Amino acid sequence: MRQKLIAANWKMNGSALQVDALIEGLRSKLSNPRFQNSKIVICPSYIHIESVLVKLQGSGLQVGAQDVSSYANGAYTGQISAQMLADIGCKYVIIGHSERRQYCFEDNAVISKKLITSVYFGLTPIFCVGETKSEREQGVTEEVISKQIVSVVEACGVDVFAKATIAYEPIWAIGTGLTATPEQAQAVHAFIRHCLQAYDRELSSKITILYGGSVNAKNASSLFAQQDIDGGLVGGASLNAEEFVQICEAAVNR
Ligand code: PGA
Numbered sequence: 001m002r003q004k005l006i007a008a009n010w011k012m013n014g015s016a017l018q019v020d021a022l023i024e025g026l027r028s029k030l031s032n033p034r035f036q037n038s039k040i041v042i043c044p045s046y047i048h049i050e051s052v053l054v055k056l057q058g059s060g061l062q063v064g065a066q067d068v069s070s071y072a073n074g075a076y077t078g079q080i081s082a083q084m085l086a087d088i089g090c091k092y093v094i095i096g097h098s099e100r101r102q103y104c105f106e107d108n109a110v111i112s113k114k115l116i117t118s119v120y121f122g123l124t125p126i127f128c129v130g131e132t133k134s135e136r137e138q139g140v141t142e143e144v145i146s147k148q149i150v151s152v153v154e155a156c157g158v159d160v161f162a163k164a165t166i167a168y169e170p171i172w173a174i175g176t177g178l179t180a181t182p183e184q185a186q187a188v189h190a191f192i193r194h195c196l197q198a199y200d201r202e203l204s205s206k207i208t209i210l211y212g213g214s215v216n217a218k219n220a221s222s223l224f225a226q227q228d229i230d231g232g233l234v235g236g237a238s239l240n241a242e243e244f245v246q247i248c249e250a251a252v253n254r
Pocket of ligand 1: 009169173174175176212213214215233234235236237
């Protein structure tokens with residue numbers, strides 16, 4: 001059985017004081033042995049990663065970054081490499097989030113490079129895919145998702161997915177309060193496994209696939225109850241310690 005994974009994507013939020021308070025609220029509750037069979041990952045902004053790592057030491061919770069350079073090292077002012085993240089103790093990295101595709105113009109080629117370099121340095125990518133509202137309305141969701149996946153397979157080889165997690169995040173559901181219904185999400189998750197099955201049957205059944213897009217304490221249980229949904233990538237609701245703990249509870253109770 002696949003292990004549940006819940007990742008908090010704090011995005012560009014939180015002062016040092018707010019981060020301290022949030023971690024304090026999470027650490028004691030989520031260090032409970034009840035959560036030891038699931039993975040819980042906190043992805044703060046770069047600037048807070050180190051302090052979060054220190055505060056979570058010994059808690060069993062993992063830390064991830066929200067992005068990474070596509071280059072291994074060198075003269076790339078302002079960028080942060082996968083090696084640097086691994087070096088300080090990060091275990092995960094979100095790659096290809098729709099906000100980066102949209103605001104930072106990341107295309108499938110750059111995203112593939114980020115996946116390769118991250119896996120090379122031992123990070124587990126959380127690779128995001130998803131369709132826009134108009135793509136869903138036009139009925140091309142599967143086409144869009146399949147392109148996002150196939151472009152990575154072609155650039156990196158399917159083996160990159162043996163070390164990665166996928167997050168299905170319909171763009172129309174991110175930060176909007178509109179959640180995909182459990183049935184809509186399940187259908188796309190099953191489709192993602194179907195896409196990978198063409199390359200590697202075993203991998204397609206083993207890979208962890210998260211749902212993201214307005215996950216909250218109310219809808220988490222019904223989403224996580226779906227056969228092919230292995231947890232969530234949680235944005236807004238992860239900034240509230242109590243609500244994030246409830247979401248993690250929903251995952252372990254499945
Ligand atoms: P949301 O964000 O939960 O606020 O919709 C999810 C994400 O963008 O990862």
